[in-house]
Every structure is written in structure tokens, then in C-alpha cells.
Amino acid sequence: MTENVRVRFAPSPTGPLHMGGVRTALFNYLFAKKHNGTFVLRIEDTDQTRYVANAEQYIIDSLDWCQIPFDEGPGRNEKFGPYRQSERKELYKKYADELIEKGWAYYAFDTADELNTHRKNHEENGKTFIYNWHNREKLQNSLALSAEEVSAKIAAGEKFVVRFKSPKDEILVLQDEIRGEIKIDSNLLDDKVLFKSDGMPTYHLANIVDDHLMEISHVIRGEEWLPSLALHVLLYRAFGWTAPKFAHLPLILKPVGKGKLSKRDGDKLGFPVFPLEYTNETTGDVSRGYKEDGYFPEAFVNMLSLLGWNPGTEQELFSLEELIQLFDLQRVSKSGAKFSPEKTQWFNEQYLQQKSDKELAGLYQPILVNNGISADAEYVEKVVGLIKERATFVADFWDLSNFFFVNPSEYDAKASKKQWKEGTPDLMKELVKVIDNIEDFSSENTEAKVKEWITAKEVGFGKVMQPLRLSLVGALKGPHLFDIISMIGKHATIDRINNAIATL
RNA sequence: GGCCCAUUCGUCUAGUGGUUAGGACGUAAGGUUUUCAUCCUUAAAACAGGAGUUCGAUUCUCCUAUGGGCUACCA
Numbered sequence: 001m002t003e004n005v006r007v008r009f010a011p012s013p014t015g016p017l018h019m020g021g022v023r024t025a026l027f028n029y030l031f032a033k034k035h036n037g038t039f040v041l042r043i044e045d046t047d048q049t050r051y052v053a054n055a056e057q058y059i060i061d062s063l064d065w066c067q068i069p070f071d072e073g074p075g076r077n078e079k080f081g082p083y084r085q086s087e088r089k090e091l092y093k094k095y096a097d098e099l100i101e102k103g104w105a106y107y108a109f110d111t112a113d114e115l116n117t118h119r120k121n122h123e124e125n126g127k128t129f130i131y132n133w134h135n136r137e138k139l140q141n142s143l144a145l146s147a148e149e150v151s152a153k154i155a156a157g158e159k160f161v162v163r164f165k166s167p168k169d170e171i172l173v174l175q176d177e178i179r180g181e182i183k184i185d186s187n188l189l190d191d192k193v194l195f196k197s198d199g200m201p202t203y204h205l206a207n208i209v210d211d212h213l214m215e216i217s218h219v220i221r222g223e224e225w226l227p228s229l230a231l232h233v234l235l236y237r238a239f240g241w242t243a244p245k246f247a248h249l250p251l252i253l254k255p256v257g258k259g260k261l262s263k264r265d266g267d268k269l270g271f272p273v274f275p276l277e278y279t280n281e282t283t284g285d286v287s288r289g290y291k292e293d294g295y296f297p298e299a300f301v302n303m304l305s306l307l308g309w310n311p312g313t314e315q316e317l318f319s320l321e322e323l324i325q326l327f328d329l330q331r332v333s334k335s336g337a338k339f340s341p342e343k344t345q346w347f348n349e350q351y352l353q354q355k356s357d358k359e360l361a362g363l364y365q366p367i368l369v370n371n372g373i374s375a376d377a378e379y380v381e382k383v384v385g386l387i388k389e390r391a392t393f394v395a396d397f398w399d400l401s402n403f404f405f406v407n408p409s410e411y412d413a414k415a416s417k418k419q420w421k422e423g424t425p426d427l428m429k430e431l432v433k434v435i436d437n438i439e440d441f442s443s444e445n446t447e448a449k450v451k452e453w454i455t456a457k458e459v460g461f462g463k464v465m466q467p468l469r470l471s472l473v474g475a476l477k478g479p480h481l482f483d484i485i486s487m488i489g490k491h492a493t494i495d496r497i498n499n500a501i502a503t504l
Numbered sequence: 505g506g507c508c509c510a511u512u513c514g515u516c517u518a519g520u521g522g523u524u525a526g527g528a529c530g531u532a533a534g535g536u537u538u539u540c541a542u543c544c545u546u547a548a549a550a551c552a553g554g555a556g557u558u559c560g561a562u563u564c565u566c567c568u569a570u571g572g573g574c575u576a577c578c579a
Contacts, residue, residue, distance in 0.1 A: 012579045047578055128506050161577050188507060196577040203579050227508060227574040251572070310517060314527050335510045336572055343516070343529045390541045461538055469539060477540035
């Protein structure tokens with residue numbers, strides 16, 4: 001298996017790629033890298049009615065952001081190209097014809113209206129209409145019609161599709177890498193359309209032809225494809241090709257309620273379902289993305305990797321390298337996983353804590369600039385070091401550290417009421433003098449000096465420390481007080497205490 | 505309706521024919537921090553139900569229930 005592993009991610013460019021799709025791409029990527037294989041991106045744009053122009057670029061941008069780039073695909077290392085099915089259009093006709101010749105497929109002329117009528121009638125009688133062995137002789141197709149009639153219809157320009165002639169009375173034993181053996185009664189299969197009347201193949205045909213031509217060794221895709229597995233295996237057999245191995249990934253479900261995760265859930269529940277922000281070109285609707293919401297790609301990918309897979313140990317934080325080493329299809333779970341926004345935040349927090357103060361400071365700078373602050377890199381780095389353990393996102397930094405850069409503009413009302421007592425202003429005035437006399441303004445020294453004074457003064461620590469914090473921060477929160485004092489310096493410290501005395 | 509897949513704490517999951525059924529998120533309670541958060545400790549919390557196989561089933565088989573997917577000239 002280590003030889004020539006080739007996998008593909010084959011999304012349909014009908015809109016932004018959602019996180020379920022990213023997870024499928026990720027598992028393909030991990031599997032490929034683990035086996036020194038190739039990760040192919042193929043664009044399945046056979047449905048011209050649902051095609052969205054900016055979707056392909058969005059997909060590529062998303063994979064890049066997640067740092068799981070494809071090795072082969074549109075515009076990249078095109079050994080088996082083209083990689084857009086619309087550009088391979090001419091190819092599929094030949095294969096459809098081959099199947100007809102071999103007796104594995106046939107022309108069908110039934111119109112959509114006719115079929116809908118059949119379905120409706122069956123439904124009214126409590127039955128299901130299936131286009132297959134039990135009725136195909138009675139419908140408008142090349143199995144029921146004479147060769148002359150068929151030729152005449154085609155010559156007359158009548159629209160037709162090509163359907164697969166699914167076999168009768170056969171128990172198909174299918175193999176899934178994750179689920180094991182699956183048995184299907186071929187009599188229940190319907191004669192799927194392989195080739196549409198618009199000249200395009202359906203997913204089924206294009207998928208099999210391309211996977212074969214692109215020498216795909218493993219098809220790793222979502223569970224929604226499991227019902228089509230029998231058809232796909234049958235198609236390989238009909239062509240006389242060796243089928244790749246198949247693995248069907250469990251679905252990602254809504255955090256609450258029923259069903260699989262959908263775009264609407266994010267809007268409703270307040271979390272992104274897309275990796276990147278996406279603007280719908282026709283409606284102008286903007287959907288939020290993990291990137292724009294402040295998630296690190298590593299955290300997002302780590303979270304995704306554990307949705308439906310785990311290495312069997314208690315480790316939860318993995319670098320991409322580790323994931324590649326550890327990934328194993330055998331350890332992918334069989335049942336759908338409910339997505340957890342809370343745990344996703346936790347992952348981001350973990351990654352944020354791991355990052356260096358320097359890197360985080362760099363990410364913080366633009367936010368500071370937005371708030372009208374220009375501070376030198378070293379100072380910002382120190383600030384980040386003091387506050388990052390309270391943060392989940394870089395975007396939290398400003399709320400947690402604005403007092404390192406600007407004087408408090410207001411004071412927490414509740415805290416003021418509780419901590420700013422009658423004697424406080426006098427005490428603070430005295431404290432100003434104490435602080436003014438401190439030469440060495442290190443955190444340790446200011447702490448020692450102030451505490452010395454408090455002790456000598458014989459007042460409770462809280463009587464001084466709480467109002468002091470209120471004066472400097474504007475609220476009863478934040479890092480060690482003397483770290484703040486040391487950072488903002490003597491002038492700002494005294495200034496802020498005086499401001500508080502004047503205001504409160 | 506039909507077909508297929510699945511089912512361990514609220515959630516993600518580990519695990520085994522005999523275990524005190526483990527971890528993580530979240531929740532709660534303590535402790536640390538004379539602030540807040542972090543951090544630490546602790547707690548509550550699960551084998552869907554019923555048969556069968558077996559000395560013994562959460563683990564194997566079957567049935568039921570529940571959940572999910574598919575059932576398009578969409579992918």
C-alpha cells in the first residue's frame with residue numbers, strides 16, 4: 001500500500017466549501033502524506049446549473065489556509081489533467097458508448113415529466129418507483145424499443161440519457177475500509193443515469209472514469225456516498241477496471257438538534273461553518289469563516305482531525321506532522337459526530353498559549369493600530385506575555401490589555417462603589433508620594449516599596465490594592481498589579497491615580 | 505415508504521468475553537492568585553431496550569427502538 005497511493009478530493013464548485021468538506025480533504029491529505037502518496041484536487045463541475053464561479057478559488061484558498069495543499073490539480077503539476085470535469089467533457093461520451101456497446105448501459109428517452117408522473121402514481125399507491133429490471137422493458141429506452149426506433153429518435157434530435165443496466169439477482173459484497181463488508185441486493189438498485197441529455201456525464205460516470213484515469217488508489221469520501229458504492233463498483237466491473245479501495249467517512253452533525261451540519265446552523269447558533277469568510281456574489285450575503293473569526297488554522301485542523309478519528313491515546317493536540325504519522329483509516333469511527341463549537345474554542349486557546357509572545361505580538365500590532373496605538377514591538381511582546389493566558393483569540397487582547405496603552409476612560413461602577421471608600425482619596429494621595437519616591441521602577445521593587453508602606457501604615461492590603469487597581473485598570477481585573485505599574489511607568493501610574501481621585 | 509449505515513457520560517471518544525468502564529470539552533464545588541483569568545484538586549455524568557450464545561456479556565448474534573444518510577438528467 002505504501003506504493004503509489006493516490007487519493008483525491010473532488011468537491012463540486014457550487015458554493016463555499018464547508019467544514020465537512022475540509023475534513024474530507026484533510027483525511028485524504030493525511031492518508032496521502034502518511035503513505036508518501038499524492039493528493040489530487042479535482043473539480044467536479046458537471047452540474048452546470050449549480051456552478052458558482054468563485055467557488056473553485058475559494059476551495060483552493062481554504063486548503064491553502066489549512067496548510068493541506070494539493071499536489072496535483074488545476075494549474076498545479078498537471079500530470080493527469082485537466083482536473084476540471086467540464087474540461088474533460090469530450091472524454092466521457094466515449095466511455096458511455098463503450099458501456100452501451102458492452103450491453104451495460106442503454107439509451108433512455110423518458111422525459112423528466114414522464115418519470116415524475118410515474119413516481120407520483122407509485123407514491124399514491126404506496127409504492128416506490130424504481131427505474132430498473134422490473135420495468136425498464138416497459139419504458140422509453142433502447143431495451144424496449146427496436147434498433148430502428150432508437151436510431152430514428154436520435155437522428156430526429158430527441159433528447160436522451162444513458163442509463164446503467166444494473167444486474168438482476170445478485171448479492172453484491174462490497175468492501176469499505178472503515179465499515180467492513182456491506183451486502184447489497186442488486187435487484188434493489190435502480191438504473192442510474194450516467195450521461196445527461198445536456199451532454200455532460202453525471203457524477204457517477206465522471207467519477208469512475210476520472211478516478212481510473214487518474215490512477216486513484218483510495219477513494220476517501222463522505223458517508224453520503226455509501227448508497228452509491230454498489231453502482232460504482234459495478235461500473236468498474238463493467239469497464240473491466242480494478243476498483244480502488246473505498247472508505248466512507250462519518251458525517252459531521254449539528255451541535256444541537258437533528259441532522260447533518262448545514263450552513264444555516266452557523267448563522268443560527270453563532271459559529272462559522274466555513275473555513276474562510278464567503279460572500280455570495282448574487283445575494284451579497286456574507287458567511288463568516290474560521291479564519292476571520294480569529295481561529296488559527298492549526299487549531300481548526302486539529303479540531304477537525306479529531307471529529308471521527310482518534311489515535312487511541314489520550315493525546316489531543318497534534319501538529320500536522322504528528323497527524324500524518326498517526327493517521328490510520330482503521331481508526332476512523334463509524335458513526336456521525338456532533339460538532340462542538342466550545343471544544344473548537346478550546347483548541348484555539350491551546351494553540352494560542354503555545355505560540356511565542358513575539359509571534360502573538362506581531363498579530364496584535366494591527367489591532368493596536370486600529371485602536372490608534374503605536375507601541376514598540378518589545379513593549380507589546382511584554383504585554384502579550386502578561387495577558388495571553390487569559391485569551392482564546394488574539395482579538396481578545398485589546399480588552400485584556402488596553403490599560404497598558406491608555407488611561408482608563410471609565411471606572412467599573414460596581415467596583416468603584418465597593419472599593420472607593422471615604423478614606424480612599426487621602427490614602428491614594430499619600431500613595432502617589434510613595435510611588436513618586438521610588439527610583440528603581442521594576443515590578444519587584446515597586447511591590448516591595450508599596451507593601452512596606454502599607455504595612456507601616458497599618459491599613460489592610462485590600463484598602464490600598466483594590467482602589468489602586470481600579471485607578472490603573474478601571475476595573476478589578478488584569479495581571480499582577482506591580483507588573484502593570486512597572487510597565488506603564490511612574491508618570492502614567494501617578495497620573496492615573498490622580499485621575500481616579502479627581503473622578504471618583 | 506424502501507434501501508443502507510450507525511448506537512459507551514450532555515458532547516467528542518478510549519476500552520475489554522471477567523475493568524473501580526479511562527480521557528477531553530462543557531458543568532459544579534473547593535484551593536491558589538489580597539483582583540479577574542489562568543492553574544491545581546475534586547465531583548456529578550455513559551455501555552439504548554429485549555432475547556440468545558456463554559460459567560460470565562458493555563464487548564459476539566438476532567430483534568426492536570432511536571439517530572443518520574440515500575432514494576434527481578445534484579454532487
